[in-house]
Amino acid sequence: MINLDRLSFAYPPTHAGASPTSVLRDCSLRLGEGDSLAVMGASGAGKSTLCHVLAGLAPRHTGGTAEGVVTLGGHNVLASPPDVDAVGLLFQDAATQLFTTSVEDEVAWGLEALGVDPLEITRRVDAALAGFDLTGVRTRAPWALSGGQQKRLALAALWAMRPSVLVLDEPLGGLDPQGKREVLAAVEALRQAGTTLVTTTMQIATARRAGQVALLAEGRLSHPQAPAAAFDTAGPLSVARLTGIGVIAPTALWPDLKPTIAPDGARPAIEVTGLQYGYPGDEVVLRGIDLAIATGQFLAIVGPNGAGKSTLVRHFNGLLRPQSGRVRVQGELIGDRPTGALAREVGFLFQRPEQQLFAPSVREEIEFGLTRLGLPDRSERLDRAVARFDLGEVAGAPPATLSYGDQRAVTLACLAAMGPPTIILDEPTVGLDGRGLSQLLAWLAELRAVGTTIIAVTHHMDLAARADRVVALDRGRIVADGAPSEVLSHDTPPRGTP
Amino acid sequence: MTTVFDTYIPGRSLLHRLDPRAKIWAMLLCLALTFLLPGLTAQALVLMVVHILLLRSGIPGAVLGRLWRQLAVLLLLVLILQPFFTPSGRLLVALGPLRLTVGGIAHAAALVLRAANLAFITCTLLFTTSQPALVQGLMRLGLPYTWGLTVSLALRFLPAIGDLFNKVRDAQAARGWVAEGNLIKRFRETIPILVAVLIGTLRMTDQLTLALAARGIESTRPRSTWRELRMTGQDWWFVVGVTVGVAALVVAIALSPSVIPNG
Numbered sequence: 001m002i003n004l005d006r007l008s009f010a011y012p013p014t015h016a017g018a019s020p021t022s023v024l025r026d027c028s029l030r031l032g033e034g035d036s037l038a039v040m041g042a043s044g045a046g047k048s049t050l051c052h053v054l055a056g057l058a059p060r061h062t063g064g065t066a067e068g069v070v071t072l073g074g075h076n077v078l079a080s081p082p083d084v085d086a087v088g089l090l091f092q093d094a095a096t097q098l099f100t101t102s103v104e105d106e107v108a109w110g111l112e113a114l115g116v117d118p119l120e121i122t123r124r125v126d127a128a129l130a131g132f133d134l135t136g137v138r139t140r141a142p143w144a145l146s147g148g149q150q151k152r153l154a155l156a157a158l159w160a161m162r163p164s165v166l167v168l169d170e171p172l173g174g175l176d177p178q179g180k181r182e183v184l185a186a187v188e189a190l191r192q193a194g195t196t197l198v199t200t201t202m203q204i205a206t207a208r209r210a211g212q213v214a215l216l217a218e219g220r221l222s223h224p225q226a227p228a229a230a231f232d233t234a235g236p237l238s239v240a241r242l243t244g245i246g247v248i249a250p251t252a253l254w255p256d257l258k259p260t261i262a263p264d265g266a267r268p269a270i271e272v273t274g275l276q277y278g279y280p281g282d283e284v285v286l287r288g289i290d291l292a293i294a295t296g297q298f299l300a301i302v303g304p305n306g307a308g309k310s311t312l313v314r315h316f317n318g319l320l321r322p323q324s325g326r327v328r329v330q331g332e333l334i335g336d337r338p339t340g341a342l343a344r345e346v347g348f349l350f351q352r353p354e355q356q357l358f359a360p361s362v363r364e365e366i367e368f369g370l371t372r373l374g375l376p377d378r379s380e381r382l383d384r385a386v387a388r389f390d391l392g393e394v395a396g397a398p399p400a401t402l403s404y405g406d407q408r409a410v411t412l413a414c415l416a417a418m419g420p421p422t423i424i425l426d427e428p429t430v431g432l433d434g435r436g437l438s439q440l441l442a443w444l445a446e447l448r449a450v451g452t453t454i455i456a457v458t459h460h461m462d463l464a465a466r467a468d469r470v471v472a473l474d475r476g477r478i479v480a481d482g483a484p485s486e487v488l489s490h491d492t493p494p495r496g497t498p
Numbered sequence: 499m500t501t502v503f504d505t506y507i508p509g510r511s512l513l514h515r516l517d518p519r520a521k522i523w524a525m526l527l528c529l530a531l532t533f534l535l536p537g538l539t540a541q542a543l544v545l546m547v548v549h550i551l552l553l554r555s556g557i558p559g560a561v562l563g564r565l566w567r568q569l570a571v572l573l574l575l576v577l578i579l580q581p582f583f584t585p586s587g588r589l590l591v592a593l594g595p596l597r598l599t600v601g602g603i604a605h606a607a608a609l610v611l612r613a614a615n616l617a618f619i620t621c622t623l624l625f626t627t628s629q630p631a632l633v634q635g636l637m638r639l640g641l642p643y644t645w646g647l648t649v650s651l652a653l654r655f656l657p658a659i660g661d662l663f664n665k666v667r668d669a670q671a672a673r674g675w676v677a678e679g680n681l682i683k684r685f686r687e688t689i690p691i692l693v694a695v696l697i698g699t700l701r702m703t704d705q706l707t708l709a710l711a712a713r714g715i716e717s718t719r720p721r722s723t724w725r726e727l728r729m730t731g732q733d734w735w736f737v738v739g740v741t742v743g744v745a746a747l748v749v750a751i752a753l754s755p756s757v758i759p760n761g
Contacts, residue, residue, distance in 0.1 A: 057708050084714035096705035097712065101629040101654055107723040113714035121724045139508055139628075143658065157713070304669050319668050339668070340676030348672035353663060354701070356669035358694035368690070371675030414673060 001165060001196045002054065002088075004029040004221075007068035009049055009058065014401045020065070021035055024047045025219035027068075031212075033164070036197040037224055038207035041216035042246045043433040044403035048092055050216065051169040054198060055089035056082040072165060085276050085437055086112060088158030092169040094151040098142035103134055106142055107157045114161065132186050133158040141395060146305055148179025153185050159190065166190060166198045172206055174430050174461045176305050184209075194253035202247055202433050204231060204239075211386050213237060217245050246435030254263065257466040259466040261451040263297040267331065269422045270454035275325035277311055285311045287476040289325070295421075296451040298444075300464035300484070303473035309457045312473065313424050317346040329422070344373050347420035351427050353407040357399035363440045365399050370417045385417035389439065405436045412443060429460045464488060503622040511555035512732075513626040515720035519633025525623045526741040531744050532615040532753060538604060541611035548618045554605040557625050562618075569617055573610045629653050630725070638727055652704070659699055666694040 009024040023046040031037055041047045052058035056077045059066050068079040070087055091097040100106045107128050111121045129135045130200060132152040137145060142153055151171060158166060172180045173186055176362040179487060188209070191197055207213050208231070211225035213235050222236045242248045271292040278284040285308045293299050301309050314320040315327050318339040327334050329345050350356060359365035366385050370378045386395050391408040395403055399410050408431070415423060428440055456463065464470050470487040472480035480487045508514075513521070528544075535541055552562060558603050586601030617645075625637070629650060637646040670691055 052708075055712060055713060061708055061711050062704075081711070081716065084712065084717060087691075089712050089714075091705070091709070093705070096702065097709040098707060099654055099709055101650065105630045105724075110713040112724055113717045113721050115717075115719040115722045118722060118724050118726060121722070143654075161714070215709075314668075317672055319671065338676050339671035340674050343672055343674040346672075348669075349666070350669045350672070351663070355665055355698050358666075358690050358695060358697060368670075369673035372676075417551060418673070 001033045001035070001073055002029060002031040002198070003071045004070065004398055005069040005160035007053065007066065007070055009066045010052060010065060011049075011064040013063075014397070023064075023219060023291050024053075024095070024216075024221075026220040027215070027216075027219075029221060029224065031196060031198070031224075033196055034194045034266065035212065037214060037462075039198065039200045039214050039216050039240050040204075040207050040226075040247055041200065041244065042260045042404040043431070043436060045216045045247075046219060047216055048169050048496050050221075051089055051167045051198070052202060053077070054165070054167050056448075057089065062108050076277075076408070085114065085161050085163055087165040087167065088161060088163035088201070090151065090154055090158065090166070090168040090171055092173060094154040095143065095147075098150060098157075100420050101141055101143070102138070103140050103142060103153055104129065104138045106153055107160050109156055110161045116409060128156040128160040131159070133182070141492075146179060147175050148182040149365065151175065151179070151183045154185055155183075155190070155243050159195075163195075164196070165196045168197065169199055170202070170205065172201070177238070179305060187384070204237075204248065206229075209239075215247075217247075219334060230265075243434060244268055244454065247433055249437040249441070254462075254466070255445040257298060257441070257448055259296060259298065259443055259468060260449050261296050263294040263453075265294040266290075267295045268292040268328070269295045269297070269330060270313060270349045270455070271328040271331075271421075272312075272322075273287045273326050275312070275315060275327070277308075277323050278313070279322060289478060290319070291471065291478065291481075293455060295330075295453055297469060298448065298454040298467045299456070300467035300470045301455065301457045301473060302461075302464050302470060302487075303479075304477075307473040308476045310426055310472050313348075313455060313457055314428065316422075316424055317342045317348050319348075332386070337497060339400070339407035340372065343369070343418070345420055345422060346422040347415045349411060349423065349428055350414055350423045351430060353411040354404070357407060357410060360398055360401075362395045362397060362413075365410055366414050366417050369414055370398075373418060381417045381419070385413040386442075388416060389413040405433060408432065408436055409439060412440065414422070416443065420452075422455070423447065425454065425456040425458075427457060427459065429458065461488060506628045507557055507625050507676060509556040509626065509647060510626070511626070513555045513622070514735075515732070516626075516736055517727055517729050517733040518623075518627050518631045519639060519727065520729065521623050521627060522635055522639065523737055525619055527740055527744045528619045529616060529746060532619065533611055534748055536611075536751065538608045538611065541608055541615060545611055545615050545618065548622060550617065552618070552625065555626060561625070569614060572612060576613065577606050578608050580609055581633060583702050583744070606760075608708050613664065631727075634723070634725065636728055639698070643721065655702065655706075658702065659695065660697045661689065662702075664692050666698070685699065 005028055006182055007027045010020040010022045013020055039047055039050065043441055049058060052062055053066060053070060058064060060081060067077055072082050075082055075086060098106055100109050104125055108121050111124060118128060129138055132155055134149065134153060134156060137149065142150060145153065168187065171183055175183060201207050208227045213230040214224040214229050215222040225235065229235055232238065239250060243250060243253065273290050275284040275286055275289040276284065289312060301313065303309050311320065311349055315322060316336060318334050325386065329342060334342060343431060363382060363386065365383055367378065368383055375381065386392055389412055391409060393404060399407060402410065409420045429437060433438060444454060455468065458464055465484045467484055470482065471478055471485045472487055532544060535544065549562065553559065569651065579604030580595050581598055584605045585597045585599040588600045589597055591598065593599040606698050633646040633650045635648065637643060677687050
């Protein structure tokens with residue numbers, strides 16, 4: 001079904017004078033009909049490029065040059081685009097592949113493009129929505145869905161076109177536990193229906209579900225093997241090997257995140273009382289939150305999608321203002337102090353680093369916050385941050401051209417250089433490979449050593465388990481608050497997404 | 499996510515069920531009518547009828563209130579400034595060359611109501627018609643498919659760009675960005691945000707290219723249309739009814755030019 005013979009791929013140089021970036025080198029692969037293959041690799045290893053080539057999108061729409069042979073069901077993909085009913089690609093960021101204004105129209109669009117008869121379209125739309133459990137939201141706008149629903153909708157839209165091959169680029173990436181379960185069930189159903197599947201992933205558990213596993217590292221694709229053999233301690237994807245090349249970071253190797261300075265409960269870094277908030281024209285999100293976070297404490301905030309976690313922490317640096325209730329930062333009411341002024345006391349790490357970076361170079365990106373806050377020793381802070389996050393090599397490059405892992409490192413460096421006494425992290429582990437995760441954890445350990453207050457919103461239970469205190473939110477209320485062992489032990493099933 | 503441009507409010511009312519082409523025709527006639535209608539009372543009457551129609555079609559009062567708030571500044575400006583440009587009738591106050599008159603105020607009030615009518619009549623179409631139906635309606639009235647697709651993609655991505663702007667602004671505020679000072683300084687301060695939004699928008703465009711290609715935009719087979727629009731008896735009755743009604747009103751206005759004075 002899929003035949004790769006000595007495929008090499010290189011992207012054009014990012015700036016004048018640079019050489020092309022070689023991503024894939026002499027990759028060969030042979031997959032039969034109904035086979036399922038998982039490709040593991042670190043962030044930036046070329047997994048997405050491989051997916052784009054298989055789907056006939058690269059180099060046609062991405063630029064770059066490909067050599068070698070790629071055939072899908074006998075069709076030479078590099079010579080002419082494959083039919084959309086030959087191969088479907090689930091994008092890593094599935095939200096970006098949805099472009100219509102309702103769920104059912106999203107599924108119908110590709111069928112219209114194929115010229116399918118309207119009655120048959122109705123049948124296939126109904127079947128796809130039922131199969132991916134989307135019937136209840138068929139008239140909703142795609143962008144108003146949860147992350148898990150968006151991935152399922154993208155899958156439904158692909159599946160409706162009846163492709164013989166489905167390529168899934170990190171299908172579980174960026175999802176909360178509920179979303180992961182939903183998408184996993186959908187993928188499993190596709191596999192059982194006999195679709196040829198190629199999945200990329202950074203999780204061993206996900207890869208184990210495939211019939212064969214291969215590793216993509218330094219541009220080379222290993223020979224696919226059954227999971228048992230591949231993950232064997234002597235296999236090409238042993239835990240030690242995957243850790244060594246930065247694909248995974250086993251929890252056993254995580255640094256200790258215990259406080260070296262005892263948190264000071266008498267002086268809360270952040271304190272909110274009677275906090276209520278609702279977005280305009282929407283239902284109430286926070287229904288009376290009382291919370292005091294001790295200086296130097298590491299607090300993890302957990303809870304299902306829509307519980308109000310992000311809404312809550314956005315009050316801590318004034319991105320949102322309470323409709324009723326009060327917010328104090330280091331004992332002082334924030335009043336109408338702008339977020340930009342509070343940045344000196346409270347740092348915030350946002351999701352999606354690629355959306356925040358704008359400067360012409362990494363150095364200028366890090367300098368932005370330092371200049372804005374008028375901090376002393378700017379050049380020392382800058383140099384220290386560049387060195388700390390291994391950004392020396394790319395310090396002069398535009399951050400927008402870096403890989404996801406490096407972009408994440410730049411956002412950490414920006415925050416580290418400013419060095420605020422309190423730091424809020426919104427889903428800091430999403431999309432990180434083993435190397436990125438290790439870097440984040442090592443930095444958190446350093447922050448603990450100097451007594452920084454850390455507040456992390458996370459679905460990553462291993463991270464939450466290492467906090468001093470865990471607060472569980474559900475439907476805008478605190479439903480549990482205590483040591484990780486108390487809050488995380490009784491495994492409360494997450495509420496279904498609305 | 500903000501959905502400023504997604505104005506559709508799902509429902510099962512008569513207006514919701516009508517063919518978009520019938521509604522576009524009715525909208526054009528009613529817009530023309532508001533231009534022809536003389537005077538305050540007639541405009542107020544139309545506005546009242548449109549409000550009743552919208553509420554009866556299941557459009558929440560809160561949505562109408564929001565539209566009024568969005569229009570408020572514009573309408574207020576017209577109400578305050580217009581009287582000085584069209585003085586007529588009894589003089590109330592004279593401030594140098596500025597003369598506030600009864601006629602001027604009446605004229606401004608009528609203009610305000612007319613502007614509100616234009617907005618509410620247009621929104622009657624947008625509130626009760628889903629975007630795919632609207633795009634298909636426009637296409638069936640002669641717009642080529644790529645134009646329809648462009649309208650549809652614009653409606654889809656404008657809010658996304660607005661959303662991106664908010665995210666970037668928040669991220670930069672968290673790194674110490676504050677807009678302060680005069681207008682020019684504020685604009686310069688906004689440049690980093692605009693740069694990030696531009697980069698993000700370009701990335702979105704790249705992704706959209708891939709998404710469209712992956713879904714078969716380049717397919718050489720002729721496109722089919724899933725939801726073929728069909729004018730039903732109800733649609734035709736609606737078209738005839740609105741046309742006759744508006745025509746009758748226009749004739750009435752033409753025959754009695756001074757029914758409502760102070761136009």
